[in-house]
Amino acid sequence: MMATLREPKLEDYIPASTATWEHEDLAQVRVKVLRGHTRALSSCQFCLEDRLLLTSSHDSTVRLWDTETGSTLHVYTGHHGNVSACSIPRNKEGISFCSAGWDKRLNVWDIETGEIIWYSKHEGIVTCCDFSRCGKFVICGTDIDYGLCIYSASSGKLIRKLKSHHGSVLTSCKISPDSERVATTSVDRLSKVFDMVSGETVLTLGAHGNVASNSSWSEDQRRLATVSWDKSARLWDIKTGTFRREGPEVYEGGHSGCISSVQISANNEIVVTGSYDSTLAIWDYENNSKRLTLKGHSDWVTDCTISRDAHWLASCSKDKTVRLWNIEQSEQLAMVTENRSASSQRFVPCSECGKSFSQHQGLM
Numbered sequence: 320m321m322a323t324l325r326e327p328k329l330e331d332y333i334p335a336s337t338a339t340w341e342h343e344d345l346a347q348v349r350v351k352v353l354r355g356h357t358r359a360l361s362s363c364q365f366c367l368e369d370r371l372l373l374t375s376s377h378d379s380t381v382r383l384w385d386t387e388t389g390s391t392l393h394v395y396t397g398h399h400g401n402v403s404a405c406s407i408p409r410n411k412e413g414i415s416f417c418s419a420g421w422d423k424r425l426n427v428w429d430i431e432t433g434e435i436i437w438y439s440k441h442e443g444i445v446t447c448c449d450f451s452r453c454g455k456f457v458i459c460g461t462d463i464d465y466g467l468c469i470y471s472a473s474s475g476k477l478i479r480k481l482k483s484h485h486g487s488v489l490t491s492c493k494i495s496p497d498s499e500r501v502a503t504t505s506v507d508r509l510s511k512v513f514d515m516v517s518g519e520t521v522l523t524l525g526a527h528g529n530v531a532s533n534s535s536w537s538e539d540q541r542r543l544a545t546v547s548w549d550k551s552a553r554l555w556d557i558k559t560g561t562f563r564r565e566g567p568e569v570y571e572g573g574h575s576g577c578i579s580s581v582q583i584s585a586n587n588e589i590v591v592t593g594s595y596d597s598t599l600a601i602w603d604y605e606n607n608s609k610r611l612t613l614k615g616h617s618d619w620v621t622d623c624t625i626s627r628d629a630h631w632l633a634s635c636s637k638d639k640t641v642r643l644w645n646i647e648q649s650e651q652l653a654m655v656t657e658n659r660s661a662s663s664q665r666f667v668p669c670s671e672c673g674k675s676f677s678q679h680q681g682l683m
Contacts, residue, residue, distance in 0.1 A: 347648075350615055353389050353641040355382060360635035362404040362622045366416075369626040372633055373416060374641055375405040381418050383430065386631070386643060397435050398422050406450040409627075415472070417457045419445035425459045425468075427475065437475035439468070447491045451498040456515070458501060460489030467492060467503060469515065479518070485509060491533045495540050502543055504531035510545045512557065524555055526567060535583045535590075544590055548577035552592050552602070573600035573609045580622045584629040589646075591632055593620030599634055601646060613644055 358378040366373050371392065372384040381395040381402060400421040407416035407430070415436060417427045425445050426438045443463030450457050450472065457470045467484040470477055485505035493502045500521075501513045510531050512522035529548035536543055541558040545567075552570035555562045576595030583590050583604065590602040599613040599620055618637035625632050630647035 348611070348613060349645040351389060351643040352615075353384055353643065354639070355384075355391050355394075356380070356639050356641075358401075358639060359618075359637035360621055360639065360641065361402060362406075363633050363635040363641060364405065364407060364409070364624050365626050365631075365633060366407045366409060369628070369631070372624075372641065372643075373405050373407050374635055375402040375418055376639075377401040379420075381405050381416075381428070384641070386633075389643075393430070393433055395428055395433050397426055397428070398424065403445060404447050406448050408450050408452055408454045415450075415454075417448045417450050417459075417472075419448035419459050421445075425457070425470075427457060427472065439470065439475065439477070441468075446489055449492050449494050449501075451494045452496055453498040456494065456498060458492050458494060460484075460492045460503065462488045465489065465505070467501065467513065469501075479515075481513070484513070484520075485511065490530065493534050493536060495536050496538060497540060500540075502534045502536065502545075504534050504545060506530045508547070510534055510543070510555075512543070522557060524553075524562075524567075526553060527551070529577070532577070532579050533581050535581045537583045537587055538585045539587065542583070544581050544583055546578040546581040546592055548579075550574050550576065550578060550594075552578060552581055552590065554590070554604075554607075568607050570602050570607050570609075573602065573612070574598065576619075580620065580634075582623050582625050584625045585627045586629050588629060589625070591623050591625060593623045593634055595619045597636070597638075599623060599632070599644075601632075611646075615642055616640070 356376040356378050360376045363374045372386050375381045379398045382391050383393040398420040403419040405418040414430050421444045423441045424438050427436045441461050443461050446460050446462050448459040457472045459468050464482045465485045467481040469479045485507050487506035489503050489505050491504045499516050504510045508527045508531050510524040511520050514521045527547035527549050531547050534545045543555045543557050546552045553567040555567045574594040574596050578592050578594045580593035588604050590604050593599050597616045600609050601611045602609050616636040616638050620634050620636050623634045632644040632646045635641045
């Protein structure tokens with residue numbers, strides 16, 4: 320029987336971490352900045368009813384944060400080198416999580432004690448990992464054999480290994496909400512869907528013009544979002560298969576740099592992307608239009624995660640920080656921005672010819 324997670328105690332807090340609100344008084348989106356990692360961050364994920372946040376970093380650690388206070392509850396040390404990713408079952412009962420590292424290890428941890436429950440050693444770097452929502456499976460991708468490994472979360476037993484699952488290194492692996500399928504992306508520019516029940520790869524999705532860097536399942540599992548270094552996001556209707564004749568829905572023009580992360584909100588209302596250009600973009604899920612651009616990071620945004628109620632967005636970056644953005648009014652803010660942008664123009668005379676031209680004064 321797995322123990323329940325106790326409430327954090329005062330001695331759990333590590334004062335080396337800091338959290339500050341860093342926005343102007345009249346800012347449209349409130350931002351809380353969390354500091355503690357000493358090198359670039361690689362991943363972040365809300366957990367335990369979104370009260371906590373789990374992050375991984377190239378400083379060889381994984382951290383658990385209190386989202387309300389911004390304090391660090393635990394620093395997990397056990398990797399020797401960059402931590403590529405971390406993942407935890409997104410429910411209040413989850414008390415173990417996994418992490419992948421450049422030290423060629425996949426570790427599964429006890430979130431309360433900080434002890435490694437089991438680990439697997441690989442021939443090359445473990446580039447990505449994921450923990451199924453049901454808590455039964457842990458998966459990872461490796462860089463030498465381009466493989467996908469599926470493990471029993473409780474025992475660490477290898478259930479299945481798919482060698483050469485892609486034609487190049489896997490960049491992400493994401494288990495579907497019902498824990499029956501796995502979406503993978505790769506440097507080979509392809510995204511694939513593997514069915515864990517049948518043991519077959521059921522979909523291979525192309526169309527990206529550069530590295531396919533990440534993916535996200537919609538809560539109803541109807542759609543899969545993929546992003547790429549080609550600066551675009553694509554939304555595939557994999558339930559009906561309409562992409563076969565119509566192609567995927569495309570989100571583009573929102574970033575000036577490679578896109579490295581994507582998340583679909585649980586209510587299927589927004590899609591968030593993070594980019595090399597140091598920004599995040601919030602998109603409308605249904606009509607592919609961009610609502611907002613969030614600026615604040617000073618380096619590559621490596622990952623993003625949305626709270627279940629879609630009120631908060633967490634992002635992490637190579638700038639060593641985590642940012643918590645209050646986005647619950649994103650739709651209204653987008654409408655205000657659009658209306659102001661449409662009306663904020665004035666006419667100015669040309670200094671040379673004397674003719675009047677409109678001058679646009681958008682907010683973004």
